[in-house]
Amino acid sequence: MDPRPLDALAKARDKKVIVETKAGKQYLGILRAFDIHINVVLDETEEREGGEVKRKLGNVFLRGDTIVLISPAA
Amino acid sequence: MDPRPLDALAKARDKKVIVETKAGKQYLGILRAFDIHINVVLDETEEREGGEVKRKLGNVFLRGDTIVLISPAA
Amino acid sequence: MDPRPLDALAKARDKKVIVETKAGKQYLGILRAFDIHINVVLDETEEREGGEVKRKLGNVFLRGDTIVLISPAA
Amino acid sequence: MDPRPLDALAKARDKKVIVETKAGKQYLGILRAFDIHINVVLDETEEREGGEVKRKLGNVFLRGDTIVLISPAA
Amino acid sequence: MDPRPLDALAKARDKKVIVETKAGKQYLGILRAFDIHINVVLDETEEREGGEVKRKLGNVFLRGDTIVLISPAA
Amino acid sequence: MDPRPLDALAKARDKKVIVETKAGKQYLGILRAFDIHINVVLDETEEREGGEVKRKLGNVFLRGDTIVLISPAA
Amino acid sequence: MDPRPLDALAKARDKKVIVETKAGKQYLGILRAFDIHINVVLDETEEREGGEVKRKLGNVFLRGDTIVLISPAA
Numbered sequence: 471m472d473p474r475p476l477d478a479l480a481k482a483r484d485k486k487v488i489v490e491t492k493a494g495k496q497y498l499g500i501l502r503a504f505d506i507h508i509n510v511v512l513d514e515t516e517e518r519e520g521g522e523v524k525r526k527l528g529n530v531f532l533r534g535d536t537i538v539l540i541s542p543a544a
Numbered sequence: 545m546d547p548r549p550l551d552a553l554a555k556a557r558d559k560k561v562i563v564e565t566k567a568g569k570q571y572l573g574i575l576r577a578f579d580i581h582i583n584v585v586l587d588e589t590e591e592r593e594g595g596e597v598k599r600k601l602g603n604v605f606l607r608g609d610t611i612v613l614i615s616p617a618a
Numbered sequence: 619m620d621p622r623p624l625d626a627l628a629k630a631r632d633k634k635v636i637v638e639t640k641a642g643k644q645y646l647g648i649l650r651a652f653d654i655h656i657n658v659v660l661d662e663t664e665e666r667e668g669g670e671v672k673r674k675l676g677n678v679f680l681r682g683d684t685i686v687l688i689s690p691a692a
Numbered sequence: 693m694d695p696r697p698l699d700a701l702a703k704a705r706d707k708k709v710i711v712e713t714k715a716g717k718q719y720l721g722i723l724r725a726f727d728i729h730i731n732v733v734l735d736e737t738e739e740r741e742g743g744e745v746k747r748k749l750g751n752v753f754l755r756g757d758t759i760v761l762i763s764p765a766a
Numbered sequence: 767m768d769p770r771p772l773d774a775l776a777k778a779r780d781k782k783v784i785v786e787t788k789a790g791k792q793y794l795g796i797l798r799a800f801d802i803h804i805n806v807v808l809d810e811t812e813e814r815e816g817g818e819v820k821r822k823l824g825n826v827f828l829r830g831d832t833i834v835l836i837s838p839a840a
Numbered sequence: 841m842d843p844r845p846l847d848a849l850a851k852a853r854d855k856k857v858i859v860e861t862k863a864g865k866q867y868l869g870i871l872r873a874f875d876i877h878i879n880v881v882l883d884e885t886e887e888r889e890g891g892e893v894k895r896k897l898g899n900v901f902l903r904g905d906t907i908v909l910i911s912p913a914a
Numbered sequence: 915m916d917p918r919p920l921d922a923l924a925k926a927r928d929k930k931v932i933v934e935t936k937a938g939k940q941y942l943g944i945l946r947a948f949d950i951h952i953n954v955v956l957d958e959t960e961e962r963e964g965g966e967v968k969r970k971l972g973n974v975f976l977r978g979d980t981i982v983l984i985s986p987a988a
Contacts, residue, residue, distance in 0.1 A: 472924075472927070472947070473946055473947040473955070474947050474949055475947045475948060475949050475953040475954060475955045475975055476949075476953075477947065477955075478946070478947060478955040478973065478975050479975055480546075483546070491612065492937070492980070493566070493568075493612065494937075497613075502547055502552070503546070503547040503548050503549045503551065503552060504549060505548055505549050505550075508953070508977050509549040509550075509582070510549060511547070511549045511551075511552040515615075527613075527615050528615065528616065529552065529615060529616055530613055530614070530615045531549055531552050531553055531613060531614040531615065532612070532613050533582050533608070533611050533612060533613065534977070535609070535979070536566070536612045536613075537977050538935065538937065538976070538977060538980045539941075539971075539974050539975060539976050539977065539980075540974070540975040541959075541971045541972065541973060541974045541975065542972065542973055554620075557620070565686065567640070567642075567686065571687075576621055576626070577620070577621040577622050577623045577625065577626060578623060579622055579623050579624075583623040583624075583656070584623060585621070585623045585625075585626040589689075601687075601689050602689065602690065603626065603689060603690055604687055604688070604689045605623055605626050605627055605687060605688040605689065606686070606687050607656055607682070607685050607686060607687065609683070610640070610686045610687075628694075631694070639760065641714070641760065645761075650695055650700070651694065651695040651696050651697045651699065651700060652697060653696055653697050653698075657697040657698075657730070658697060659695070659697045659699075659700040663763075675761075675763050676763065676764065677700065677763060677764055678761055678762070678763045679697055679700050679701055679761060679762040679763070680760070680761050681730055681756070681759050681760060681761065683757070684714070684760045684761075702768075705768070713834065715788070715834065719835075724769055724774070725768070725769040725770050725771045725773065725774060726771060727770055727771050727772075731771040731772075731804070732771060733769070733771045733773075733774040737837075749835075749837050750837065750838065751774065751837060751838055752835055752836070752837045753771055753774050753775055753835060753836040753837070754834070754835050755804050755830070755833050755834060755835065757831070758788070758834045758835075776842075779842070787908065789862070789908065793909075798843060798848070799842070799843040799844050799845045799847065799848060800845060801844055801845050801846075805845040805846075805878070806845060807843070807845045807847075807848040811911075823909075823911045824911065824912065825848065825911060825912055826909055826910070826911045827845055827848050827849055827909060827910040827911070828908070828909050829878050829904070829907050829908060829909065831905070832862070832908045832909075850916075853916070861982065863936070863982065867983075872917055872922070873916070873917040873918050873919045873921065873922060874919060875918055875919050875920075879919040879920075879952070880919060881917070881919045881921075881922040885985075897983075897985045898985065898986065899922065899985060899986055900983055900984070900985045901919055901922050901923055901983060901984040901985065902982070902983050903952050903978070903981050903982060903983065905979070906936070906982045906983075
């Protein structure tokens, strides 16, 4: 079977990821959960904007509709 | 079973959360209810903008479509 | 059963509520009806913008898609 | 049974209504038809913007997606 | 049975209509086809902006999502 | 049976078309495929903006959600 | 059977593609996965803006909703 996009998210579970939103913000945290709407839950989350840490947020639920990309943190 | 994003919201029920909207507003209140559209109901809600309390709103229904993130209040 | 967001709207039926829209307007009126799309109908409606009454509208149907929040009027 | 938002539109059928759109325009006309998407058809329609009549349009189909509110014309 | 909005489009088939889009453009042409998404096909189409003819387009498929209103051309 | 909008696209298959997007760009190419979401695939595609050729793109998949109109190239 | 848009993506699998988003960014990488929502996963991804490489991102999940076009990299 051909790989599907959600498989890539499954592989990133419990690993550090960057989530970027339409509003141009970045959320750096450990990917704990996601669903088909690309709603995601991160732990130990830092919000960044323009490269700077803006806030420490701990556990965060991000609505899929606002998400542009998700990438493993280097 | 893998954890799902709505499980994180279920754990936050009856606890204080921050809800942020696409319009850049924050609603700080006690999470009473949510559904799969991420419509949420908060109690004892304060609306904040740019760090300042703008209004005390008590009970509030927020339409999921306008929500960016939900996080337990530190 | 856990409470659901629409239960909060059901409790507000026939009571005075504030409805706020994405365009930044407020509609103050008596909540007569709502559905799962959060389409709502208000009676004795006043439209406000920036705290000022702009218009008296009487009966109003508001499309759910434009609604940000609904809160019982204090 | 509790009243539903579309019941309010049904009562306004064949009566004069104001339809306001996300683009800030008003369409004043006789409500002839509507559906669950809130697509509506008006007759004898006047388009207004900022209180002024811009155009006489006669029969008009308005796509629900663009509609903010519908209210009986006073 | 109560009239439905798509009935109004059915009556306009093979007649000249104006289609207006969210981007503020007008397409004047003969309505050849439409569907429940309000995708439409026009023939002998003129694109207008601010009252001026911008282009002659002949046959045009317009995606429903971009359409604000459809009205028989006077 | 009444003609449907997708029939017009079917007739344009393997012919040169202009596709215009919400961002105001034009894609001129040979229509190879489309679906009910109006996702389209063009071959030998030129991207134009303000009447000028910006890029030669060859084979292009365009997401339906961004498309305003599709018209046979004159 | 007529070709469908997703067939074009299937042919591009494991090849280098450009993905452009509504925010005007380009992601150049190897297409590993896609689904009917046009969610895509790229490997060895470079983010570009205005022709310049902004970031090396490696593996990236891009939400379909933000995508304008996908084209094989020349």
